[in-house]
Amino acid sequence: MTYATTYHIGYDTPTQRAKAKTVAPPVERVRKLDEPSKGYSRDTKGQATVRTNSHVANGFLKCSFLPKLKETETIQACGKSAKTERDFYKSLSQLAEHYAIQPMQTQSYGYPYNIALALWDTQERLGRNVRDWEEIKLLQDSRKTYFTSEERYNTGATLFYIPVVPLYRMLKKPKRKYTAQLLLSVCTYLYHVADIPYYRQENSFLYWQYEMLKEWIVSDEYTDETSIYLSELEQAEWIGDRMEQKIFHRANLTFFEQRLARFKTADALDLDCLKLAQEAFELYQRYPHENVFRNARPNGEAEEDDMENVIPMDKYVSFCADGKGWLNENLEQCVNTDLQEYGQMEEPIIIKRFDGNDIAGNNLDFENRLFILMEELAYLLSNI
Numbered sequence: 001m002t003y004a005t006t007y008h009i010g011y012d013t014p015t016q017r018a019k020a021k022t023v024a025p026p027v028e029r030v031r032k033l034d035e036p037s038k039g040y041s042r043d044t045k046g047q048a049t050v051r052t053n054s055h056v057a058n059g060f061l062k063c064s065f066l067p068k069l070k071e072t073e074t075i076q077a078c079g080k081s082a083k084t085e086r087d088f089y090k091s092l093s094q095l096a097e098h099y100a101i102q103p104m105q106t107q108s109y110g111y112p113y114n115i116a117l118a119l120w121d122t123q124e125r126l127g128r129n130v131r132d133w134e135e136i137k138l139l140q141d142s143r144k145t146y147f148t149s150e151e152r153y154n155t156g157a158t159l160f161y162i163p164v165v166p167l168y169r170m171l172k173k174p175k176r177k178y179t180a181q182l183l184l185s186v187c188t189y190l191y192h193v194a195d196i197p198y199y200r201q202e203n204s205f206l207y208w209q210y211e212m213l214k215e216w217i218v219s220d221e222y223t224d225e226t227s228i229y230l231s232e233l234e235q236a237e238w239i240g241d242r243m244e245q246k247i248f249h250r251a252n253l254t255f256f257e258q259r260l261a262r263f264k265t266a267d268a269l270d271l272d273c274l275k276l277a278q279e280a281f282e283l284y285q286r287y288p289h290e291n292v293f294r295n296a297r298p299n300g301e302a303e304e305d306d307m308e309n310v311i312p313m314d315k316y317v318s319f320c321a322d323g324k325g326w327l328n329e330n331l332e333q334c335v336n337t338d339l340q341e342y343g344q345m346e347e348p349i350i351i352k353r354f355d356g357n358d359i360a361g362n363n364l365d366f367e368n369r370l371f372i373l374m375e376e377l378a379y380l381l382s383n384i
C-alpha cells in the first residue's frame with residue numbers, strides 16, 4: 001500500500017492567500033523535511049567493494065582498531081573508583097539483557113578506557129539492533145552510577161492530518177457504502193481510543209486555525225473569490241459537524257469485526273481499505289486503552305519554563321476537513337507559519353533507567369503502527 005502524504009512542519013515563507021483557481025496538487029507520498037522520501041526499500045546489491053591501490057600484507061587486513069579514548073565530562077565526573085566500575089558493569093549487564101545484546105568484554109582494560117570502550121561498543125550495538133533507539137547516557141547520583149536509554153519514534157517533522165470530507169462523500173455513494181463503513185470504524189477507533197483531536201472541537205488547534213482563515217476572508221476586501229472561499233469554509237464546518245456525529249457512535253467499534261468479516265473486495269481501493277481496517281482492528285485489539293499521547297515528550301532537553309517553546313503533539317496530529325483544495329493549502333501555510341516559531345516538538349519517547357530496579361516492558365510498537373496507520377488513512381481519503 002502506498003503511504004499517505006502529510007505535510008512538512010516549518011515553511012520559511014510568509015502565509016499567502018491562495019487564488020480562487022489555485023488547487024493544491026493531489027496528495028503524494030510522505031516527505032521528510034529536507035527532501036522527498038525514497039521509501040523503505042534498500043539496495044539489494046549493498047555497498048561497492050573498496051580496494052587499496054597498492055599491495056599490502058594480509059596481516060594488516062586482519063587487524064582491528066579500538067576507538068580512541070576521549071575522556072568525556074561524564075566519565076571524568078564518575079571518578080576513578082572500584083564502586084563506579086562495579087555499578088557501571090552491573091547497569092550495563094541489565095541493559096544488555098533488556099535489549100538482548102552481547103557487549104564487548106572490556107574489564108581487562110584500564111580505567112577509564114574500559115568504560116569509554118564499553119560505551120562506544122554498546123552504542124554501536126544498540127544502533128544496529130534496536131528499533132527507535134536514540135541514545136544512552138551514563139549518569140551518577142549520590143548513590144550509584146547507571147545507564148539511561150532513550151527510545152524515540154521520529155515523526156519526521158510532518159503533519160498527520162486525516163480528512164473527513166472525502167469520507168462523507170464516500171458514504172453517499174451506494175457502490176462504496178460498505179467500504180466507507182469500514183473506514184468509519186477506523187475513524188471511530190482513532191477518535192475514541194487513540195484520542196486523535198477533531199477540528200470541530202473548540203479546544204483543538206485546528207479549530208482556531210480554520211476560524212482565523214475565516215476572519216481573514218471576512219475582513220478582507222470583497223472580491224469574486226470571497227464567496228467561493230466562504231462556501232468551502234461553511235462546507236468544512238457543516239460536513240465536519242455531521243461526520244463527528246457519525247464517528248462519535250461507538251457502534252462503529254461494536255460492529256468493527258463484523259464489518260471486516262462480511263466485506264467483499266471489488267477493486268484495488270477496496271483491497272487497500274480492507275488491509276488498513278484489518279491493521280486498525282488488530283491495533284485496537286492489542287492496545288484497547290492506549291492513545292497517541294501516552295509517551296509524548298519534548299525531543300530535547302527542556303525545563304518546565306521552556307515548554308512554551310515545544311510543539312505539542314496535538315498541533316500536528318488531528319482530523320481535518322479536506323486533504324486538498326485551496327482551503328487545505330492555506331491551512332497548511334498557516335500551520336507551518338505558526339509551528340516554525342518553536343524550537344522543539346513533542347514526539348513519542350521512552351526513557352528507561354537501568355539502576356537495578358525492574359525495567360517496564362514498555363516500547364514504541366504501538367506508536368510505530370499507529371502513525372503508519374494514520375499516514376495510510378490520510379492518503380486513501382485524500383486520493384479517493
